[in-house]
Amino acid sequence: YLGTLHLAIFLRRDLIWYCSIPEESSISVRPGTAFRTKGAIASAFMIFGTSFLFVNTHLTAHQEKVKERVSDVKKIVNSLDLPKNLPTKHKTKDVTQNFDYVFWAGDLNFRLATPRTKVLEWLSKTSFPLPPHLPHGYLHHDQLCSVLADGAAFRGFSEANITFPPTYKYDPGTQNFDSSAKQRTPAYTDRILYKHRHVRRLSGQPETPPIECLVYDSVPSIVTSDHKPVWGVFKSHVRPGMDTIPLAAGLFNREIYLEGIRRRATAIGDAADSTTVCVLQ
Structure with a gap:
């Protein structure tokens, strides 16, 4: 989106025949500026009979601007067509009410409402990864947790x-926090949120949660930015x-x-590093 936000979706080659033509939408929450660094881009499609929406956002910065970030989210939710x-x-x-599954990720810019000295002291005494069943440090002061x-x-x-x-925030090229x-x-500015629509369970479908997060982590080894990327x-x-939707495979000459x-x-034979992935969007 004007070179400041990017969203890429990859799909296994054999699934391209069961995926709908992807649709996209975008919005700037700072219209009129030369570089629209705040806003959202989204892509939606169906796999078999299930719809997915992926949203990447960059929300308003600065510790004290919680209301502005909440306003950004509301504007994005009501403006993506x-x-x-x-x-x-x-x-x-x-x-977000129009799809079976929604994944919302990006630099959401929510901060920890705790003095820097206390956070640094906690970090110096803490080993990561934290046990998932224990209370997590200062997350009870996390602005996004409060908003949720x-x-x-x-x-x-x-x-x-x-x-x-x-x-966030690191000195680029190092593992040191902002000096x-x-x-x-x-702060935990970079997050992945998810949502599912409640639908009737099909006969024979296992009684498991409609969606499960199996892994949620960051990549500390990347030091090219003042942020650490997160993945899940x-x-x-x-x-x-469904046989009533236009399939993405129809965009290709078979x-x-x-x-x-x-x-x-x-060309590659049976190389161990061969891939079965192609770009969808």
């Missing part, structure tokens, strides 16, 4: 237990397909697609 052609029974203004708890924004969303260190004159307090692995239910696979297989 999705789905466009995908089937939905009752399209609502709240885009009181329903000010992200209603219906969940987040897995955080067991990793704060992801500049601003002395920013370490999720497991979700998928319903049988003969060229198959010939490309054949040539690629011939």
Whole structure:
């Protein structure tokens, strides 16, 4: 989105034939500026008979601007125009209500409402990863946790237990927290939230949660930014397909697609590092 936000979705090659044509939408919450660094981009599609929405956002910065971040979320939720052609029974203004599964990630910029000295003292005495069943340090002072708890924004969303260190703010190229004159307090600005729509369980479907977070972690080894990236692995239910949606495979010339696979297989043989992934969006 104007070179400041990026969202990439990858799909196994054999699933391209069961995936709908992806739809996208975007919004800047700072219109009129030359570089729209705050806002959201989103992509939506169906796999078999289940709809997914992925949202990447960068919200208003600074410790004290919680209300502005909440306002950003509300504006994004009501402005992303999705789905466009995908089937939905009752399209609502709240885009997160229109899909079976929603993943919302990015630099949400929520901070820890705790003095820097106390956070640094806690970090110096703590070993990571933290046991997931124990209370997590100063997360009871985390602004996003408070927003989720009181329903000010992200209603219906969940987040897995955080067991990793704060992801912001580091001196680039190091593992040291901000040593500049601003002395920013370490915080969990980078998050992954998820939400699912309650649907009737199909006959024979296992009685497991519709969605599970299997892994939620950061990557401390990356030092090219003042943030540490976060990543997650999720497991979700998928319903049988529908024959009324335009499939993404229809965007390809099938003969060229198959010939490309054949040539690629011939070139790389059975190499252990071969991939079964292709780009969807």
